[in-house]
Amino acid sequence: MKFTFHVASLAVLLLASGCSHDEPLTNASTGKPDEPEAEWIIRNISNSKLPDNQINALAISKNDVKWVGTANGLVKIDGENWTIYDNSNSPLPSGMVRAVAVEDNGTVWAGTDKGLVKFDGTVWKVYDHTNSVLTNDGISCITRDSIRKITWIGTEAELVKVDDTSHWEKIEIGDNLIVSMVTDKDGKLWLGTFNQFAFIGSIKKYDNGSWTHQRLDHKGYPSAFPYALAIDKNNALLAVLSGTSVKSVVRISGENWEEIPRPEKAHGLKTILTEGDKIWVGGLTLSVFGDKNAECLAIPESGSLITAMARDSKGRKWLGTIDAGLAVYNQKVK
Numbered sequence: 001m002k003f004t005f006h007v008a009s010l011a012v013l014l015l016a017s018g019c020s021h022d023e024p025l026t027n028a029s030t031g032k033p034d035e036p037e038a039e040w041i042i043r044n045i046s047n048s049k050l051p052d053n054q055i056n057a058l059a060i061s062k063n064d065v066k067w068v069g070t071a072n073g074l075v076k077i078d079g080e081n082w083t084i085y086d087n088s089n090s091p092l093p094s095g096m097v098r099a100v101a102v103e104d105n106g107t108v109w110a111g112t113d114k115g116l117v118k119f120d121g122t123v124w125k126v127y128d129h130t131n132s133v134l135t136n137d138g139i140s141c142i143t144r145d146s147i148r149k150i151t152w153i154g155t156e157a158e159l160v161k162v163d164d165t166s167h168w169e170k171i172e173i174g175d176n177l178i179v180s181m182v183t184d185k186d187g188k189l190w191l192g193t194f195n196q197f198a199f200i201g202s203i204k205k206y207d208n209g210s211w212t213h214q215r216l217d218h219k220g221y222p223s224a225f226p227y228a229l230a231i232d233k234n235n236a237l238l239a240v241l242s243g244t245s246v247k248s249v250v251r252i253s254g255e256n257w258e259e260i261p262r263p264e265k266a267h268g269l270k271t272i273l274t275e276g277d278k279i280w281v282g283g284l285t286l287s288v289f290g291d292k293n294a295e296c297l298a299i300p301e302s303g304s305l306i307t308a309m310a311r312d313s314k315g316r317k318w319l320g321t322i323d324a325g326l327a328v329y330n331q332k333v334k
Helices: 007-014
Strands: 040-043 055-060 066-070 073-078 081-085 097-102 108-112 115-119 124-127 139-145 150-155 158-163 168-172 177-183 189-195 200-207 210-215 225-231 237-242 247-253 256-259 271-275 278-282 286-289 306-311 317-321 326-329
Touching (some): 055 306, 055 317, 073 097, 073 108, 097 139, 108 139, 115 139, 139 177, 177 237, 189 225, 200 225, 237 271, 271 306
Parallel strands (some): 055 097
Antiparallel strands (some): 040 326, 073 081, 097 108, 108 115, 115 124, 139 150, 177 189, 189 200, 200 210, 225 237, 278 286, 306 317
16 A cells, blocks of 8 residues: 655644742633632633644743643633734744743743744744745744753754754754654753654654664664653653554663553553653553553543643643643542
8 A cells, every 4th residue: 555644744643841820720711710629621612712622732831821832823821811822913924833832931932834933922033944044834843951041943854953042053854754852951852753755763862963863663663653752850761652553652761772561541642741750641541651550541521632741830731632622630639
C-alpha cells in the first residue's frame, strides 16, 4: 500500500511550559467560582469563552496565567478573566496556534502555521520568513530555557535559536519534522524528530553546536513518533513513543534506555508531565506510569485524545484535547 504523508495534517496531530492566585477556578460564562473540591472541571465552546474545542498547546506562567493554543486563536486565562486573541483583535498571523511557551516575566511566544508571535502583554512582535531567519512559517513546537534565557523554535524544516539579546540563529536539521523539544538542566536541547520520507523517528541532542543522534528503529521502536519529551528530577530524558505497534515511555540517561512500566489500559500516548517522582502521561486516558496496574482516568463524557498538559501552582492538571476542549483534573487525596 502506498503511504501518502501530509505535513500539515501531521503537524495538527503532533501539536499538539512564583506566587499564585488564591481565587478558585471560575466558570468563564458565569464568572462564578466552580466547586473547589470538584475532581474534574470541563471547559468547551458550549460552557465557556473557548473559541474552539481543538487544543494544540498549553503553558502556565509563574503567576498562574494559562495560555491555550487552539485551532481558532490564542486564549489567556487569568483568574476569572478570559481573553481571546485572534485575527480580529491582534496581529496573530493565523488562528491555528500549534505551540506556546512563556518566559519568567510573563512574555508569551506562540507558534502558528503561518508564523511566530511574541507578546509581552502590550506589544506584539510577529516573525516569519520575511523579517527573520525563519525560512518556514509552519511552527511545530517551542521550548524555553529560562536559565540561559533562550527560546528554541521548531518548524516543519528547521531549528531556530533566539536569545534575549534578540540574536537569531538558524540550525539545519535535514529532512526531519521537529515533533517535540525540551532543554535539560545543563542547557542541552533534546529533539524528537520524524523523517517523513524514511518514516523513521529519532531522538537528537544538541550541545554547543554538536549533535548526537539515536534512531528509534535501532532501539527497537520502528515507525514510532517521539510525540513528547520531558526531563525528570535526575535530569534524565523521558520520551513518549507511539505508533502502530509502539506505546512506550522510555527514560534515556547516557547510552541507557529504560522502558517505564505502562499501565495496561494506557493507550494512544501523546503527552507527558512530570511532578516530583510521578510521570503523568496523557493519551486516550490520563495515568501515572511506573505501575502496570495503575488506574487510567478518562475525562468525563469524553473519549477525546489528550494533546497537551500543564500543571498550575495548586497541582491541578490542565488537559487540552483534540476535539473536546479543556479539562482540569484536581486530584483528590485518598
